[in-house]
């Protein structure tokens with residue numbers, strides 16, 4: 001289709017909530033208009049453990065027939081039309097979360113349907129030209145959906161904490177220390193690359209002799225054994 005025919009709605013708004021509302025409105029308008037539309041960095045909301053999480057896909061395309069497609073742009077190369085399988089897998093899992101978030105908006109939009117195939121855009125071979133491939137994320141979507149329904153709700157975790165616990169950075173260090181210590185860690189070595197509390201949780205897990213500190217695969221091999229000793 002000629003690129004000039006696609007609408008590119010302005011999605012700017014204040015704060016993630018405002019941007020998510022603006023995105024939902026743009027999706028509804030584009031679907032009702034029945035043409036092509038490209039939403040550049042829309043904002044989506046998804047409930048995770050009973051609390052809203054805001055997500056920003058690279059783009060979402062609205063088709064004239066009301067279908068919505070997630071577009072994910074990555075920097076790893078597609079060499080001879082194939083890319084590193086683990087990186088494609090990670091991109092598919094990420095896109096599946098966007099699909100789930102989009103489905104919430106589609107459920108209240110007449111004539112809308114979210115495609116379970118996403119468009120993965122990567123550099124072609126060793127150049128800086130883009131190329132794209134369609135990736136089916138039905139499996140990743142089903143797995144993520146199941147995992148989301150099994151997550152412990154934040155209210156339930158909070159209910160276990162002592163009365164008055166707060167994580168306000170403005171409170172005294174020993175108060176904060178006690179608050180953080182009251183939450184049981186679920187440490188795994190992957191935390192080191194992703195979480196600022198990694199050293200704290202690692203020390204706590206090691207002190208308890210938790211097998212999780214050795215990695216998820218070791219944890220899996222050990223079955224019912226929960227401590228290193």
Ligand code: SF4
Nearest residue numbers: 186187191195198201
């Ligand atoms: S390091 Fe972060 S992600 Fe890992 S268990 Fe601790 S708080 Fe959770």
